[in-house]
Amino acid sequence: MKFRLLLLPILFILSFQGIAQKKQLTLEDAIINRYGDLAPDRLEQLQWLANDHVCSYVKDNQLYKNYTYGLEKKLFKLDDLNKLLGDSLKSFPYMTWVKNNALSFYYKGDNITINDKARKILARVPVPKKGSNFDYCKENGTYAFTKENNLWLSKGKDEIAITQDEDKNHVYGQSVSRNEFGISGGTFWSPKGNFLAFYKKDESKVSNYPLVDYMGRVAEHTPIKYPMAGMPSEHVEVGIYSMITEKTMYLQKQGEPEDYMTNLTWSLDEKYLFVQELNRAQNHMKLNQYDAITGRFIKTVLEEKHPTYVEPQHPLFFLPNEPNEFFMFSNWDGYARIMHYNTDGKFIRQLTKGDWEVTRFVGYDAGEELLYVEGTKDSPLERHLYKINVRNGDITKITHGSGVHYTTISPDNKYFIDHYQSTDIPNVTTVISNGGKKLRTLNISNDNAADYQFGENKIIELPCKDGKNTLYARIILPPNFDATKKYPVILYVYGGPHSQLITRSWKNSARWWQYYMAQKGYIAFTLDNRGTPNRGRDFETVIHRQLGVHEMEDQMTGIEYLKSLPYVDAERIGVHGWSFGGFMTTNLILTHPDTFKVGVAGGPVIDWSMYEVMYGERYMDTPQENPEGYENSNLLNKVQNLEGRLLIIHGVQDPTVVMQHSMKFLRKCVKEGKQVDFFAYPTHPHNVRGKDRVHLMEKVSRYFEDNL
Incomplete structure (x- = not known):
């Protein structure tokens, strides 16, 4: 009995030490290793063969075929390819299947085609030595x-x-x-x-x-x-x-x-x-x-036509069995749909209906008259594969498991490779039938970050002030969270069109820098406001001619929620974002100086009249047509409101949001007697990539640590 009593505290201590010994993320882990050693394991070069319902992949320097009924067959090793090429490559070049089960890849200035056993070079096409924008046509070489x-x-x-x-x-x-x-x-x-x-x-x-x-x-x-x-x-x-x-x-x-x-x-x-x-x-x-x-x-x-804007994003898909008919993306009724027309302009049928969006066209089985799409029918936070009967419009969900699915269809349109991830699942890759039956599991990814300490990550729903919509947000708590303490908050924001930051993918699609800052004692928060995609046309186009208005209103809904939490220090709220997020960051700290103590804005749009035609005029029309909208969104008009600490960061070679935005803002700060911090990244365009990104995020992190 004494032995058992002594054992309990020992086990408790060992258990506690096991938790305490969890690794801490470094900036390199959060920025670089997140996509390297800490990324989920995946099969390399996973793809369908050109003329069969067989897929292939590289594993342990070996190329494999995998048949949908379960047989895995070895094709050749890297050593075999090196023997054929007379080389000593350390890894497989990226290869694609072409006609007659041959493989094509780039090698030393040539496009090489070999047979599937790496025993014979079938063709060798020189790639032009000088040039760019290469587009190879397999049909004519x-x-x-x-x-x-x-x-x-x-x-x-x-x-x-x-x-x-x-x-x-x-x-x-x-x-x-x-x-x-x-x-x-x-x-x-x-x-x-x-x-x-x-x-x-x-x-x-x-x-x-x-x-x-x-x-x-x-x-x-x-x-x-x-x-x-x-x-x-x-x-x-x-x-x-x-x-x-x-x-x-x-x-x-x-x-x-x-x-x-x-x-x-x-x-x-x-x-x-x-x-x-x-x-x-x-x-x-x-x-x-x-x-x-x-x-x-x-x-x-x-x-x-539409009073706000029409935004074509997808080419047509012509039906192989009816070459004068095609499928087309359209959001004429308020959601992204697939429509069926013929080349005389006759409307045949609307293939998807309801309050959800098709996010991707996957394929079409002409023999069965089945259309395959991915979309948000189950939830705006998820992506699933759906089968649509073109004759009667019946829709069947094919993928299973709450989360995000990305699928590729076999050449015969009968099978799919399904890449699946959810909040707690890094990735599972399976082969499924068009009826949703799982035929084979190809890979279950290891969580290579399992030994690291992550704070609790959860998605919350907030009512939008328009009384119609729900706003989705993500909150990450510090790893050793104590509800009796007060924590500062860093809002990470983008908020612009074509961006959805909250999904039920792995770790709820969080940036690992947010985990890194949570590890340092900050609450990390992100919210998708109106103007972001996959919620219907009205949700997205409400921003037309008035960028920043509804987006800020929704972000402040998130801030009001945070302030209602007993463990949030309402006096220590910061905000960070880049590009449109830089515009939002600057706008928030200038419009709500009583709320935001610190901001870091990267590559910010300051005045939309200095942004490019194609994007800017879609959402704002021209300055001549919409002078009031441009004036209201011009952040130079709000500089006098600056009270907190603001750091502006800009790439010197930025061709997207040109440096003029930051220069005019700095000049206005000088005129208004407002102190602002600034850092420029020489040689970098609109964002800072590669190893220099660690330097960038260290600067951002330190700015919050020093001032928030």
């Missing part, structure tokens, strides 16, 4: 690429200049419209590789904006083209080069020169090119059809 402002083709050793324009204001084959509207490239191969569509942008009327590189013996002027809201913008055209005739023609663009040409989509027979054309005011979209041979405008298939 040709690279499209750019040199300076012109567009080129390369097949084998031959290089052909498609354009030879000496005017540097004319740019070919590169992304346009500053990557808005889902645009991420400037070249578009046709389905069979017979044509190449490409962008041409004329920046002749766009202002040159001065950036300076200070790192040389003499500082170098490196100007960029930067179209500010209300000022002249670029003119975009679409060209088509024929691989058969080796000639180029341009589409007979409709509308005005500054209209946007977005989401280019080829018809499956390569006869037509469809373009979603948007006026500069961004409130009227026309889906136009063009003849791919002549460039002749054929007709406007359909139109969409």
Whole structure:
């Protein structure tokens, strides 16, 4: 009995020591190792084969095939690939499956194709030595690429200049419209590789904006083209080069020169090119059809208008069994939907309904007439895969488990690789059928951060002041939380369009820097305000012409909640954010100086009239059309309210939120006699990446530790 009594306190001490011995996050852990050694284990290069419902992956320097019915088969080892190449690679190059179960990858300046046993090189295509924006067409074995402002083709050793324009204001084959509207490239191969569509942008009327590189013996002027809201913008055209005739023609663009040409989509027979054309005011979209041979405008298939803005983000999807019919994203009724039309503009059916959004098109099974999408039907905080019967509209959820699912469909449209994570699950990868049956578990990720000390992380719901919506927020408590104590708070904010910071993914999608600061005794808080996505058009577009108003109102709802908690020190609340979050940070500390003691604003927008056309005019219209909105959102008009400590950080080479924002703010602070702190990162653009990010976050952390 005595022995048992003695054992209990010993076990208690050992248990307590086990908790106490949990590791502390360092800044390097939170910023760099979070994506390295501490990241969940995942299968490398997991993908479907090109012509089968079989997936492959790399594990322990071995390439595997995995069949949906459960058989795992070894293909070849890294040693086998090295033997074939006569090399000593330390890891597999990134490989993709192409036709006839062959593998393609980049190696020493060539695109190599080998058989699936790494015993034979099937093809070796040289990659152009000089150039950028490479776009390889598997159907014809040709690279499209750019040199300076012109567009080129390369097949084998031959290089052909498609354009030879000496005017540097004319740019070919590169992304346009500053990557808005889902645009991420400037070249578009046709389905069979017979044509190449490409962008041409004329920046002749766009202002040159001065950036300076200070790192040389003499500082170098490196100007960029930067179209500010209300000022002249670029003119975009679409060209088509024929691989058969080796000639180029341009589409007979409709509308005005500054209209946007977005989401280019080829018809499956390569006869037509469809373009979603948007006026500069961004409130009227026309889906136009063009003849791919002549460039002749054929007709406007359909139109969409809205008093706020229309924002096309996705190309069309043509049905392989009905080539004159297509699926299209639309939010005409208030939520992101999939609509079914034909090329005569006839509306066939609306495939999704209800108060939820389709976030991603996954695939279509033409034989079964089943459409697969991911969306928010179960919750705005989750993503699930849904099966939609095109004939009767029935919707079935395929994925299971509360959280976030990301799926890829097999080539035969029958199976899915499902990457699943939730608040407490880093990642589980399975193969599932289109009926939702789990066929095989490919990987269960280890929590490589399990030995580290994390504070409690929970999602809360708050009523929005509009009386209609619910606001979602995340609160992280210090690891050794004591409800009888008072804790300072750091609000991390973004709050702008296209950003959702709160989901039921691993650790509720928290930034690990927030855990790091919680470890130092701060409560970390984040809230998704109105204006953020995936909650319907009204929730997102309420910010139109008045950026900062409703966003701040919702953030202050979160602050009111925090102040109601007995363990929150209401006298010690700080705020930090970057870009739109920098705008929000500065706005909050200037508008509510009695609430926020400390702020750190990175790359902040100070005056929206100095921001670029494509993004700025979507949400604010032009300064000429909306002078009151621009005036009310101009933070230079609030500098006199500054009372707390504010640190402004800006990248010297920032091409997105140009340094002029911070310079004008600093100048206004001097005029108003307000003290403000400032730090610039030479050589860095809009954000600070790589190892220098540790330096950045140490500066941010110290600023709160010293002042909050």
